[in-house]
Amino acid sequence: MAKTESGELLVASSPHLWAGVSTSQIMRDVLIALAPAALGAVYFFGWRAALVIALSMGAAALTEWGCMRLMGKPSTLGDGSALVTGLLLALTLPPASPVWLPVLGAAFAIAVVKVAFGGLGHNFVNPALAARAFLLAAFPAAMTTWTSPFDAVTTATPLAVLPTPFAPDVLAGPLPSYRDLFLGTVGGSLGETSALLLLIGAVYLLVKRVIDWRIPVGFLGTLALLSWALGGQAGLFTGDPLYHLLAGGAILGAFFMATDYVTGPITPQGRWIFAVGCGLITVLIRLYGGYPEGVLFAILLMNVVTPLIDRFIVPAPFGGVKGRA
Amino acid sequence: MNLWARFRGGVHPDARKTTAQCATQPLPRPERVVLPLRQHIGAPCQPLVKKGDEVALGQPIGDVDAPVSAPVHASVSGKVVAVEPRLTPGGRTEQAVVIEAAPEDVPWEGLPEGLGWDLDPESLDPAFIRDRVRQAGLVGMGGAGFPAAVKLTPRPGSEPDVVILNGAECEPAITSDHRLMLEQPEQVVLGLRLFMRACGARRGVIGVEANKPDAAAKLSQLVAGDPALSVEVLPVRYPQGAEKMLVWALLRRAVPVGGIPLDVGVVVQNVATAAAAAVALAEGRPLTHRIVTVSGRVASPGNWRVPLGTSFVDLMQAAGGLTGALARVIAGGPMMGIAQPDLDVPVIKTTGSVILLGPEDLHETPAGPCIRCGRCVTACPMGLLPAQLCDAAMASDWARAERFHVRACMECGSCSYVCPARRPLVQSIRLAKSELGRRARGGRG
Ligand code: SF4
Numbered sequence A: 001m002a003k004t005e006s007g008e009l010l011v012a013s014s015p016h017l018w019a020g021v022s023t024s025q026i027m028r029d030v031l032i033a034l035a036p037a038a039l040g041a042v043y044f045f046g047w048r049a050a051l052v053i054a055l056s057m058g059a060a061a062l063t064e065w066g067c068m069r070l071m072g073k074p075s076t077l078g079d080g081s082a083l084v085t086g087l088l089l090a091l092t093l094p095p096a097s098p099v100w101l102p103v104l105g106a107a108f109a110i111a112v113v114k115v116a117f118g119g120l121g122h123n124f125v126n127p128a129l130a131a132r133a134f135l136l137a138a139f140p141a142a143m144t145t146w147t148s149p150f151d152a153v154t155t156a157t158p159l160a161v162l163p164t165p166f167a168p169d170v171l172a173g174p175l176p177s178y179r180d181l182f183l184g185t186v187g188g189s190l191g192e193t194s195a196l197l198l199l200i201g202a203v204y205l206l207v208k209r210v211i212d213w214r215i216p217v218g219f220l221g222t223l224a225l226l227s228w229a230l231g232g233q234a235g236l237f238t239g240d241p242l243y244h245l246l247a248g249g250a251i252l253g254a255f256f257m258a259t260d261y262v263t264g265p266i267t268p269q270g271r272w273i274f275a276v277g278c279g280l281i282t283v284l285i286r287l288y289g290g291y292p293e294g295v296l297f298a299i300l301l302m303n304v305v306t307p308l309i310d311r312f313i314v315p316a317p318f319g320g321v322k323g324r325a
Numbered sequence B: 001m002n003l004w005a006r007f008r009g010g011v012h013p014d015a016r017k018t019t020a021q022c023a024t025q026p027l028p029r030p031e032r033v034v035l036p037l038r039q040h041i042g043a044p045c046q047p048l049v050k051k052g053d054e055v056a057l058g059q060p061i062g063d064v065d066a067p068v069s070a071p072v073h074a075s076v077s078g079k080v081v082a083v084e085p086r087l088t089p090g091g092r093t094e095q096a097v098v099i100e101a102a103p104e105d106v107p108w109e110g111l112p113e114g115l116g117w118d119l120d121p122e123s124l125d126p127a128f129i130r131d132r133v134r135q136a137g138l139v140g141m142g143g144a145g146f147p148a149a150v151k152l153t154p155r156p157g158s159e160p161d162v163v164i165l166n167g168a169e170c171e172p173a174i175t176s177d178h179r180l181m182l183e184q185p186e187q188v189v190l191g192l193r194l195f196m197r198a199c200g201a202r203r204g205v206i207g208v209e210a211n212k213p214d215a216a217a218k219l220s221q222l223v224a225g226d227p228a229l230s231v232e233v234l235p236v237r238y239p240q241g242a243e244k245m246l247v248w249a250l251l252r253r254a255v256p257v258g259g260i261p262l263d264v265g266v267v268v269q270n271v272a273t274a275a276a277a278a279v280a281l282a283e284g285r286p287l288t289h290r291i292v293t294v295s296g297r298v299a300s301p302g303n304w305r306v307p308l309g310t311s312f313v314d315l316m317q318a319a320g321g322l323t324g325a326l327a328r329v330i331a332g333g334p335m336m337g338i339a340q341p342d343l344d345v346p347v348i349k350t351t352g353s354v355i356l357l358g359p360e361d362l363h364e365t366p367a368g369p370c371i372r373c374g375r376c377v378t379a380c381p382m383g384l385l386p387a388q389l390c391d392a393a394m395a396s397d398w399a400r401a402e403r404f405h406v407r408a409c410m411e412c413g414s415c416s417y418v419c420p421a422r423r424p425l426v427q428s429i430r431l432a433k434s435e436l437g438r439r440a441r442g443g444r445g
C-alpha cells in the first residue's frame, strides 16, 4: 500500500478547517476588555483596589486548580474562565473590602457555584454574581461600605441614596452628577463607578463579536424605557433614564455579566427575552423593591430562567419542514 | 452583484484558492485505473466485464436497471485485471473494475454518434437528452453524485421552471470548477441549454461566487443576448454552493426540510455536470475524465484533467510529490471533504479536489466543554442549534435530536468550524442522523 514516509494518515471528521478562536482566547478578550475599568479602579481608589483585584483573581485561580487537583482531573486553568470570574467579582466589591472578602467570595464562586455544578459550561448562574449575592447576604456591613474616591469620605452608593420613589427635588440634592457617574468620580464598587471605562471595554467585545449586542441593547433599552416611563414623580414618562443607566452597575451588568455565555440562552431569540427580562426586573426591584441591587438580582433570576427559555425556543429550520409548512 | 442574495448564517473560511490561475493540464497516463461500480447515490452497477476482458475507452463496464443509477465507463483502453472490492474516496468499500492501461487509448466503437457542437437543444426531444445523459453516466459532479438524468425527469405536479447551474465553488482550496468555467465556458452554457430543454424549464441561471470574476465575465459574454439565460455573481460565503442556499440566494425560494429543489420548481446541476452533458451530446463521449485540483503540501499544486479511477498517488506525483510530512489526505474540500485512510484510492466522478495536509495544517486541539457561546447557532445556515444536537446525540437521546430537527442538517461543517470549544458537532450530528435513519428503517442492531 502506498503509505507515506510519515506513516499513518489521520482520519477525522470534516470540517478540516477551524476558525481558530478558542475558549481561552475568548476569555482573554474579556480580560482585556475589563482592563480599563480595573486600571481605572486602581487609579481612583489606589492600592486597595489593586489588592482586591489580585486577591480575587488569585483566589479564583487557586480554587479552580485545587478543586481539579482534588478530583484528580486535569487542570482547567488554561481556559482562563476562573480569572474572568475573579476579576468580575473584584469589580463588584467595595474598595475598602477587608482582605478576606474577595478571597472568600472567589472561592465560593469557583468551588460552590461553578465546580460543584460540573465546571465551565455547566453552572447555571453566573459565579461572580452569585458570589456577590452570597457576600451581600452574609456580610452586609462589609459589602456596603463605599468609599468616594476623591474625598475619601465613606458614602452610600448613589442608587442607595435615591429615595423610592424619587423625591421631586432629588437631582438638586447630594446625588452625583451625570458627569461624575460617567467618568467614575463617584463612590461605588471597584468597577461600577466609571461608565466610560466600562464602555471602552464593551466596544472592544462588540467589535470582536465576543458578546452578542442583543443583550446590552435589550437590557439597557428596557431599563431606560421603563425607568423613564415609571420612575418619575410627576406622573408617567417623567423618570430619569440616564441616571438609571449610569448608576448601580447597569453598564457592568449589561455588557459583562448578562453576556456570560454559559448562563444565558443560546439562541438570538432567547437572548432577546433574557435581555428584556433583565431590564424589566431591574426596574421593578429598583423602583418598587426599595433596594439598590436591581441589576444583580435581575441577572441572577434570568440565569435561573435560562434553561426554560432554551427549552422552549427551538427555531424552525430554514425552509420549514416539508408537509408541515 | 446582488448583495441581497444572502442566506442566513454561514462562515468565511480563508479561500486558499492558490491554484485558481493554474491552467488545467493533462495528467500523464496512469498505468492502471480503479473504477468503483457505484460512484453515485443509488443502486450499484453490475459489472459488464470480467477479468481478462479487453476494454476500449468509453466502453460501459458497469450498469444496472434501476431507476436511480448511472453507468460506469472505461476511462482508458486496456485489460481488466480484476473485479474486486476496493476502498473508495467516499469511505466505503465497493466492487470495482481494475483496468491495466494499454499503451494507447482507442475509443470504443459502440459510442453513440455525436450531434456536433452546433447542435440546437430546442430541436431535440427532452426524453432523448435525458437518455443520453444517463447513458453517459452523468452524476452531480459537485460532490453529491446524484444521477443527473433522474433530476431532469419532471414529476407530475412539480414541473421545474428554472435550471440553476452551480458554479459557486464555495469550498476553500478547490478551483476545478473555476478552471472549467474559464476554459470551457461554451460547454457549460450548452449544457445548461440541454438541461433546460430536458426538463422543460424556461429560465437558466448560472450562480458564480464573486471570487471568480473572470469566469463570471466569460460566461456572461456567452449568455448575453439570450433573455432566458443569466449569470449571477454571488457574495463569497460558505456554504453558498449548498443547493438550498443557492436556490434561496438566486430565486428567493426556500426548499423545505426533507424536500428537494424540484419541490419549488428548480433543478440544480453542477457546472461540470453541464459541461459533461454537452460533450456527451455533441461528441457522444461518456463521462471518463474530470478536472481535479491537487493542493496542499505538494511541490506544484494545480489542476489536472484526469481519467476517472486514477489513484491519488499518481495525482500526488503529478503535482511534484510531497514537500513535507503527510498527515491527512482529503477527497473534496476542507469543509466537507472526507479524510482518507490511505493514499491509494481512485478519483471518482465526484472528486473535484484532493488536498494533502501536513501535521502543521491540522488543528488537533482537544475538545473542551461547550461554553454555550451560540457561535454554532449563528453559523448554521439551516437555522439549527448544533450545540443542542450534539448534547442530545451524546446522551443517545435520539428523540430530542429529532425534536431539534437533526435531519435538516446538511453537514456543511460551519458549526464545527467556528466552535471555540472544538466540540465534535458535525460528527455527533452524523451519528444521530444515521441512528435515526436506522430506526426509521426498522433496524435494531
Ligand atoms: S460553538 Fe461550541 S461552545 Fe459555542 S455554543 Fe456551539 S457547541 Fe457550544
Ligand code: SF4
Pocket (backbone or CB within 6 Å): B379, B380, B381, B382, B383, B384, B385, B386, B408, B409, B410, B411, B412, B413, B414, B415, B416, B425, B426, B429
Ligand atoms: S448543524 Fe449541520 S447544517 Fe448546521 S452548521 Fe452544523 S453541519 Fe451545517
